[in-house]
Amino acid sequence: MTSPAPRRKAIEPPIDPRAFDLLSLTLAVVLGLHAPHLPWWLSIALALTLGGRWWQRRQRAGRVPRWLKLPLLALLTLAVIVEYGNIFGREPGSALVVGLLILKLLETETTRDARVASSFACFGLMTALLFDQGLIATVVVALGLLPALASLRALEPGQSPVSLARGLLPGLALSAAALPLALLAFLLVPRLSSPLWGAPSPGPARTGLSDNMSPGNFTDLLTDDHPAMRVSFDGAPPPADLRYFRAYVMWNFDGRSWRYADARYAGPREPATLEADGSIRYQISLQPTHQRVLPTLDVPLQAPAQASLQADREVLADKPVNDELSYSARSALRYRLQSTLDERSRRRGLRLPAGFNPRTLALAAQWRQRYGSDDAAIVQAALTLFHNGGFRYTLAPAPLGRDSVDDFLFDTHEGFCEHYSSAFTVLMRAAGIPSRVVTGYQGGYWNKFGNYLLVRYSDAHAWSEVWLAGRGWVRIDPTGAVRPERVSLGAAAAAGDQLSWYRNDWLQGLRNRWDVVNRWWDQGVIGFDALRQRGLLTPFGIRDTDTATLGILLAISSVLFITIGLAWALFRRRSHDPLRDALRDLERRLARMGVVRGVTEGPHHYLSRAARALPGQRDELARLMSCYLELRYAHDEPPPESLRMFQRAVQDFRVVNVVK
Amino acid sequence: MRDSLQRFQRWAEKRLPALTRYRRPESLPIELHRRRIYIVPSGFGIGFSVLLLVMLVGALNYANNAALLLTCLLGATSAASMLVAFRSLDGLRLSHVRAGHAIAGQPIELTLAFDSSRQRNAIRLDLGGDIVAFAIDANTTAQVKLTLPTAQRGWQPLPRLRLWSTWPLGLFRAWSWLHPDQSVLVWPRPEVVGPSPHAPADDARHMHLHRGDELAALRDYRAGDPQRHIAWKASARHDHLLVKDFEQPQSRPQWQLDWRQLNALDNEARIARLARWLNEAQAQRCSYSLWLPGDEIASSSGPLHYARCMNALAQLP
Numbered sequence: 023m024t025s026p027a028p029r030r031k032a033i034e035p036p037i038d039p040r041a042f043d044l045l046s047l048t049l050a051v052v053l054g055l056h057a058p059h060l061p062w063w064l065s066i067a068l069a070l071t072l073g074g075r076w077w078q079r080r081q082r083a084g085r086v087p088r089w090l091k092l093p094l095l096a097l098l099t100l101a102v103i104v105e106y107g108n109i110f111g112r113e114p115g116s117a118l119v120v121g122l123l124i125l126k127l128l129e130t131e132t133t134r135d136a137r138v139a140s141s142f143a144c145f146g147l148m149t150a151l152l153f154d155q156g157l158i159a160t161v162v163v164a165l166g167l168l169p170a171l172a173s174l175r176a177l178e179p180g181q182s183p184v185s186l187a188r189g190l191l192p193g194l195a196l197s198a199a200a201l202p203l204a205l206l207a208f209l210l211v212p213r214l215s216s217p218l219w220g221a222p223s224p225g226p227a228r229t230g231l232s233d234n235m236s237p238g239n240f241t242d243l244l245t246d247d248h249p250a251m252r253v254s255f256d257g258a259p260p261p262a263d264l265r266y267f268r269a270y271v272m273w274n275f276d277g278r279s280w281r282y283a284d285a286r287y288a289g290p291r292e293p294a295t296l297e298a299d300g301s302i303r304y305q306i307s308l309q310p311t312h313q314r315v316l317p318t319l320d321v322p323l324q325a326p327a328q329a330s331l332q333a334d335r336e337v338l339a340d341k342p343v344n345d346e347l348s349y350s351a352r353s354a355l356r357y358r359l360q361s362t363l364d365e366r367s368r369r370r371g372l373r374l375p376a377g378f379n380p381r382t383l384a385l386a387a388q389w390r391q392r393y394g395s396d397d398a399a400i401v402q403a404a405l406t407l408f409h410n411g412g413f414r415y416t417l418a419p420a421p422l423g424r425d426s427v428d429d430f431l432f433d434t435h436e437g438f439c440e441h442y443s444s445a446f447t448v449l450m451r452a453a454g455i456p457s458r459v460v461t462g463y464q465g466g467y468w469n470k471f472g473n474y475l476l477v478r479y480s481d482a483h484a485w486s487e488v489w490l491a492g493r494g495w496v497r498i499d500p501t502g503a504v505r506p507e508r509v510s511l512g513a514a515a516a517a518g519d520q521l522s523w524y525r526n527d528w529l530q531g532l533r534n535r536w537d538v539v540n541r542w543w544d545q546g547v548i549g550f551d552a553l554r555q556r557g558l559l560t561p562f563g564i565r566d567t568d569t570a571t572l573g574i575l576l577a578i579s580s581v582l583f584i585t586i587g588l589a590w591a592l593f594r595r596r597s598h599d600p601l602r603d604a605l606r607d608l609e610r611r612l613a614r615m616g617v618v619r620g621v622t623e624g625p626h627h628y629l630s631r632a633a634r635a636l637p638g639q640r641d642e643l644a645r646l647m648s649c650y651l652e653l654r655y656a657h658d659e660p661p662p663e664s665l666r667m668f669q670r671a672v673q674d675f676r677v678v679n680v681v682k
Numbered sequence: 683m684r685d686s687l688q689r690f691q692r693w694a695e696k697r698l699p700a701l702t703r704y705r706r707p708e709s710l711p712i713e714l715h716r717r718r719i720y721i722v723p724s725g726f727g728i729g730f731s732v733l734l735l736v737m738l739v740g741a742l743n744y745a746n747n748a749a750l751l752l753t754c755l756l757g758a759t760s761a762a763s764m765l766v767a768f769r770s771l772d773g774l775r776l777s778h779v780r781a782g783h784a785i786a787g788q789p790i791e792l793t794l795a796f797d798s799s800r801q802r803n804a805i806r807l808d809l810g811g812d813i814v815a816f817a818i819d820a821n822t823t824a825q826v827k828l829t830l831p832t833a834q835r836g837w838q839p840l841p842r843l844r845l846w847s848t849w850p851l852g853l854f855r856a857w858s859w860l861h862p863d864q865s866v867l868v869w870p871r872p873e874v875v876g877p878s879p880h881a882p883a884d885d886a887r888h889m890h891l892h893r894g895d896e897l898a899a900l901r902d903y904r905a906g907d908p909q910r911h912i913a914w915k916a917s918a919r920h921d922h923l924l925v926k927d928f929e930q931p932q933s934r935p936q937w938q939l940d941w942r943q944l945n946a947l948d949n950e951a952r953i954a955r956l957a958r959w960l961n962e963a964q965a966q967r968c969s970y971s972l973w974l975p976g977d978e979i980a981s982s983s984g985p986l987h988y989a990r991c992m993n994a995l996a997q998l999p
Contacts, residue, residue: 137726137852141733144756148737148749155748164752171759174851178804180815181849192850193759196766200758207754208747217743548747584761591765592716594773 036083036131037177044173044189045136046076048143049127051166055150055159056120061105064117068124075127086128095125116149133177140170140177157543168193203583210576212569213552230311231269231461231482236279240440244417246479247533249309250463251317252541254474256303262465264355266320266485266497267477269462271334273370275451277378278426280444280459291333294495295361298323298354307348307545314338317462317477319353320497326351334458335359346549359487359495363456371456371489379427379448386452397455397490401498404449408442408503411435415505439501443484446500456489460497472538601653601660604669608646611675612636625650639675646671707839707863713775714845719858721768727853730760760853767854770802770847777823779840781866783989785957789829790866792840797823808844835870835953835996869992872958873951879937879959900924936981937963937970953995960995964988974998 037045049072057065071094075086098121099109106114123146126139147166151159171193175181230250232239251267259265272280301323308316316329316337325331326349329339337351363371374383386400393399412435419437422429427448430441443459450457464483466475485499559567609619609628617632629647633640649668653660723731734757741749777795784790794807798818806815809828818824832838846857900913903923917923939959944952956972963970964985971981972991975998979991 133852134726138729141726141730145733145737148741148752151749151752152744152746155746160748160751163748164755167752167756167759171851175849177852178815178847178849180806180817181803182801182817182819196762196850197755197759200755200762203758203761204751204754207758208751211738211742211750211754213745214742217745218739219743547751550747551745587762587765591769591772 035133035179037133037136039080040183040186040189041136041173041176042079042130043076043186044169044176045130045139045143046072046127048140048166048169048173049123051169052123052143052146052150053120055147055163055166056116059113059153060117060120064101064105064121067101068121072124072127075124083131085131091125091128094128095122098122098125112152116146116152119146119149136177137174140173143170155548157540157547160543160547164197167197171196203580206579206583207576209550209555209558210572210579212572213550213555215552230309230313230479231315231317231463233270233282233313233315234279235272235281235440235444235459235461235484239279240438240482240484241417243482244438244480247530248479249476249537249540250479250481251306251308251477252474252537253304253306253319253466253477254472259468259475260302260319260355264320265465265475266483266499267317267463268320268322268336268460269315269317270460271332271336271487272459272461273373275373275375275444275448275459277375277424280447293331293333293335294359296321296323296335296354297358297361299356301352301354303350303352305348305350307346307541308343310345310347311343314340314342316343316347316349316351318351319355320460320462321354321357321359323352323354346544348545348549358493360489361492361494363489368456368489371458372451372454374448374451379425379452381425381428381432382445382448383452385431386449386454390453397488400453400455401450401488401490404446405498405500405503407431408446408500413437413442413504415501440484442500442504443486446498447486450486450488458487458495460485460487464499467534467537469534469538471535472541474541476534476537476541600665600669601650604665604672605650608672608675611672625654642675646675707861709863710779711775711777712860712862714771714773714858716768716772719768719771719856721764721854721856724848724852724855727760727855730853734760760851763851764854766850767847767856770805770849771845771856771858773800774798774802774805774818774845776860776862779862779864783869783992784832785869786832786835786871789831790838790868791827791829792866794826794828794843795823796826797821802847802849804849805845805847808846809841830866832866832868835868837865837997838868839865867993867996869996870950870953870957872961873954874958876955876958879939879962899927901927937968938973938981939963939970940973941975942973949998953998957992957995960988960991 050069053065053068053072060068078086098118102109102114102117102121106117108114109118119142123139123142126135126142130136130139144167147163147170150163150166153159168190172189175192176189231243253267270282272282274281274283302319304319306317316326316339318337321335322331322337325337328341329337329349332338339347360367389400389403393403411431414436415438416436417438419441420434422434427445430437430445431449440461447457447459461482461484463477463481464485465481466477468474469476483499483501485497485501487495487497489495555572556567557565559571564571605625612632613619615636617628617635619628623631626647629643629650633643633647636643646668649664649671653664653668734753737749737753737756741747741753775797777797780793780795782791782793792809796805796816796818799821801818801820803817804815805817806813807826807828809830812828814826814828816824816826830838830841840862843860843862844857845860846855848855900916901924903912903925907925911926913924913926937959939956941952941956944955947955956974960970960972963983967983969981969983969987970991972979972994974994977994979987979994
């Protein structure tokens with residue numbers, strides 16, 4: 023027997039400390055999830071407010087006075103306006119939501135306030151997903167629902183006290199039970215093909231490759247190991263030294279940086295001719311870049327849908343890639359690109375700015391003199407220079423002066439792919455060989471589990487193409503001459519121990535393997551849009567699932583789930599006392615004969631009375647009674663054998679009408 | 683507002699008896715069954731679903747699938763909480779109701795015993811304006827105490843009780859009506875002032891007979907002790923005579939309270955006076971007897987006797 027202390031309801035009773043603690047925890051989670059994109063001073067101010075309020079209520083329950091609350095509200099609005107300029111939009115909106123939430127805690131004293139704060143906190147958790155909808159972020163946010171649910175539970179009066187951690191568990195169980203229905207609703211809720219209002223402002227995008235290249239501007243990219251794209255091949259992947267992904271082809275050099283000139287400046291031209299020997303098909307899913315360029319395996323045969331092949335066989339999409347984009351393409355690994363070079367292109371391929379890099383020009387002239395018209399020998403001479411000239415591969419090279427190529431070739435001797443490709447191309451042009459810089463990605467990690475090639479931003483690379491008579495444009499990777507493992511193993515291997523600790527081998531391997539989960543999440547969940555939803559029922563023969571069908575399906579399957587849930591809710595476990603059940607069975611049988619057991623009547627009295635009332639069964643009833651009394655009172659736990667016998671005897675008990 | 687709501691409720695019950703099909707009193711024990719548990723979203727539940735709708739539209743508008751997944755999860759969780767709310771009442775058993783004692787006009791304390799085969803939380807019981815919240819552990823009985831206002835003496839049937847819960851999240855409110863077929867006995871209200879009871883004549887001999895009849899100890903025989911005070915059995919085990927020593931208690935008056943003495947008054951006034959005399963007698967710890975039409979209670983004292991007398995008074999027609 024328990025005797026709980028019942029609590030009387032007063033008018034708007036203050037919530038108990040446990041519920042308040044859970045609510046504070048919820049808000050702390052919301053604040054923690056938003057802190058990375060809030061201004062640091064706002065995060066700290068809000069955290070202090072939260073902590074202060076928590077401490078204050080521990081001392082004494084009571085609202086924060088109005089004279090303090092209203093100025094804080096004004097201050098918050100002012101802070102958001104000062105920081106962002108307005109209060110609408112993603113960043114200012116979420117800052118305002120988090121701030122209001124924490125101010126709400128200042129006046130939270132009653133159940134009603136706490137419920138409002140808890141549900142508003144759920145909204146705050148959702149807005150955190152507008153900034154990052156990765157798998158881990160989503161899981162963390164979903165776990166953030168637990169304290170919110172727990173605080174709603176804690177608001178209910180009259181419950182057995184539990185510890186804080188155990189208070190979170192029922193919410194987890196409830197959400198886990200609700201997960202199938204949630205997934206179903208997620209699949210079937212009709213997506214909007216166009217937004218109802220506004221367009222989401224693009225996130226702080228990783229720019230990826232840019233359309234110009236000057237020494238040093240790759241550094242950020244080469245240390246960013248977020249996935250840039252994932253490539254899956256039809257058939258075997260190409261060997262590691264052929265995994266070059268072409269993005270920009272740069273002709274224009276101004277002495278310092280290389281610049282890509284797209285069709286708007288160079289004028290629309292036919293793609294360069296290509297004689298291919300065999301081809302390879304592959305699918306690329308590209309992370310948003312907010313640029314038009316679509317990297318393709320060197321060299322693409324044709325452009326994917328809604329993209330076009332440019333003059334130098336680089337691929338530009340019709341629109342900037344603002345969402346993750348999947349495209350498939352076909353490329354040739356062995357090819358002869360543009361076997362005849364027109365005069366205009368030749369001139370472009372030889373153009374150098376006047377008055378830069380005199381020592382480089384002199385070296386090239388010297389080579390030209392030595393090797394005569396043998397272009398291939400000059401290329402080889404340059405590669406030999408890089409290989410044997412004391413050059414070093416480093417991600418932190420010394421800065422270069424005005425004659426950047428001279429400084430690099432003759433003084434600093436250190437740099438990474440863009441230094442090498444830039445210097446090599448200038449050397450070639452100075453020696454009279456048409457050449458250009460190509461940027462893109464090279465290498466990548468072959469994920470065995472997912473059968474795809476993971477290319478990270480750090481795999482960005484720059485190389486050169488030189489035009490040789492009879493062979494067309496030939497890809498020369500001068501970085502490979504210095505650091506062959508850059509080509510064969512990838513950027514991380516080439517950088518050696520210059521990278522921070524968290525990119526060491528085993529962790530990197532783990533991250534690469536984990537990427538298969540990320541890919542699944544990105545493609546299966548994040549990329550599940552209106553288009554994919556329409557094709558949802560293709561396996562069942564419905565080519566185009568429209569909104570009405572989805573609605574009907576959603577309704578039907580919700581009913582199905584609710585039925586399952588109801589079955590659970592209505593299920594009653596059999597009582598733990600089979601002996602009592604058997605006696606109840608006997609009582610039912612006897613009641614049919616008019617011997618009803620009284621509320622306060624014990625089994626002995628009742629069965630004796632029954633025996634007197636039914637003389638025909640007196641012996642049987644007496645036996646049943648003694649059997650019951652023994653089973654009930656002679657043992658702590660009735661022996662199963664005797665229990666079964668008693669149950670059988672009750673089942674066999676028949677009331678025989680006695681003719682009096 | 684409240685009145686019109688109650689009027690509406692009465693009207694609805696008359697028109698749609700199925701709404702409260704267990705309106706008629708029923709005998710204990712009452713076990714709650716799915717057919718008598720009702721469930722609707724609470725006000726907070728409606729507000730919460732509006733919030734869910736806002737979240738849904740926002741997630742769809744921004745084509746943010748992670749947010750959509752979160753919204754779906756929250757929505758499914760709230761739907762599941764409806765089943766939990768139902769289950770917190772389903773199978774609950776009111777096994778008995780015990781009433782305390784109270785005089786008319788004072789609230790009477792009721793103890794309701796609920797038992798359950800599984801653990802339940804945050805169940806609330808309404809009776810008039812009184813709300814009690816309680817929890818039950820698995821396979822135990824919870825004694826829930828609440829008070830019932832009383833108006834007049836006699837048997838007062840228990841009103842309809844509402845058992846409800848918004849467990850676990852406060853989004854849904856499940857309730858059921860309990861109307862136990864049981865009455866509580868309300869004692870009559872004693873009059874405030876009035877004459878003392880007619881003190882019965884102190885019969886000296888009577889007093890003497892009753893004086894010192896409580897055995898205090900055994901002591902050695904002294905010359906002059908009455909023979910009938912000798913403890914023969916105890917003395918047989920000793921080599922001298924022992925005498926039962928009796929205490930001389932304070933003389934306790936014995937009151938004979940009689941309905942017939944109060945001819946001048948009407949019934950209720952007689953009952954009120956007798957109730958006051960009973961109170962006084964109880965306060966002075968004297969023994970008393972009570973004569974009522976159809977009931978005669980022999981002289982005695984103590985709380986049980988008092989309760990018996992008051993019960994008899996309360997049940998007078």
